[in-house]
Amino acid sequence: MLIALIVAALVLLAPLVARPSLTIRRAGRVFAFVVIVIVPVGAGLAGLNEHMERSKTVAFCTSCHVMERYGRSLQVDDVDHVPAKHFQYNRVPRETACFACHTDYTLYGDYNAKLRGLRHVWVQYIGHIPSKIALYTPYNNRECLHCHDGARSFVESVTHRSEPGRMDAIHANRVSCLGSGCHQVVHTVDKLDGLAMWPKENK
Amino acid sequence: MITEKALERRLRLAASLVMAGLVVELGSFFWHHPTAFIVFFVVGGLFFAAGILSYLLLILAKGG
Numbered sequence: 001m002l003i004a005l006i007v008a009a010l011v012l013l014a015p016l017v018a019r020p021s022l023t024i025r026r027a028g029r030v031f032a033f034v035v036i037v038i039v040p041v042g043a044g045l046a047g048l049n050e051h052m053e054r055s056k057t058v059a060f061c062t063s064c065h066v067m068e069r070y071g072r073s074l075q076v077d078d079v080d081h082v083p084a085k086h087f088q089y090n091r092v093p094r095e096t097a098c099f100a101c102h103t104d105y106t107l108y109g110d111y112n113a114k115l116r117g118l119r120h121v122w123v124q125y126i127g128h129i130p131s132k133i134a135l136y137t138p139y140n141n142r143e144c145l146h147c148h149d150g151a152r153s154f155v156e157s158v159t160h161r162s163e164p165g166r167m168d169a170i171h172a173n174r175v176s177c178l179g180s181g182c183h184q185v186v187h188t189v190d191k192l193d194g195l196a197m198w199p200k201e202n203k
Numbered sequence: 204m205i206t207e208k209a210l211e212r213r214l215r216l217a218a219s220l221v222m223a224g225l226v227v228e229l230g231s232f233f234w235h236h237p238t239a240f241i242v243f244f245v246v247g248g249l250f251f252a253a254g255i256l257s258y259l260l261l262i263l264a265k266g267g
């Protein structure tokens with residue numbers, strides 16, 4: 001659909017490039033305004049939206065060499081690995097698994113995530129890729145609670161209710177889901193080679 | 204006062220720049236890599252902006 005729109009815009013622009021004198025008449029001037037301003041702006045916004053959607057896919061995130069092992073870590077055959085469990089048990093959409101957990105669930109979270117992505121592209125080509133990749137800030141419980149909050153498995157968990165005020169502390173991000181020793185096994189990319197994978201890899 | 208010849212030349216330039224932006228945008232959809240997004244956003248965006256801006260300036264110069 002979008003490609004058809006772009007091709008149509010190109011076809012509509014061609015007469016203007018070939019014969020700009022078309023704009024002598026009023027109808028020609030209106031036509032020129034539509035095909036030079038309105039249609040390209042529409043095609044540009046639609047293109048931006050399409051690229052934003054594409055940039056949410058696992059294939060996109062792992063297309064840079066440095067991210068390949070992070071993508072592979074989604075296949076670790078061990079339910080203690082939080083990202084692998086989420087991916088394999090469809091707790092996040094498989095197609096957009098990276099984005100599901102690494103966006104900020106705030107008003108402009110998607111755009112903030114994409115701005116960070118632009119910075120990553122900059123680092124990939126211009127900057128220096130660090131030997132150990134880390135989040136900019138500690139992982140916020142908000143991103144976990146976006147899905148888990150209110151779920152029976154979360155609300156009735158014995159550990160989550162083990163002491164008074166624990167649930168409040170989790171909600172307030174004072175006790176980290178990942179960093180408090182509870183769900184701490186995430187992308188162990190430096191240990192992947194010795195781990196079993198699901199589905200099993202052909203060697 | 205802008206001449207008819209200059210008007211046509213600038214209009215052709217504006218339309219050509221927008222066309223170039225559209226071609227860049229079209230090409231970016233057949234390249235599945237993060238760089239495609241940058242090319243679309245930076246290169247395509249610059250062509251779009253230059254084309255639309257030069258057209259709008261032309262309208263202003265011509266007096267509507």
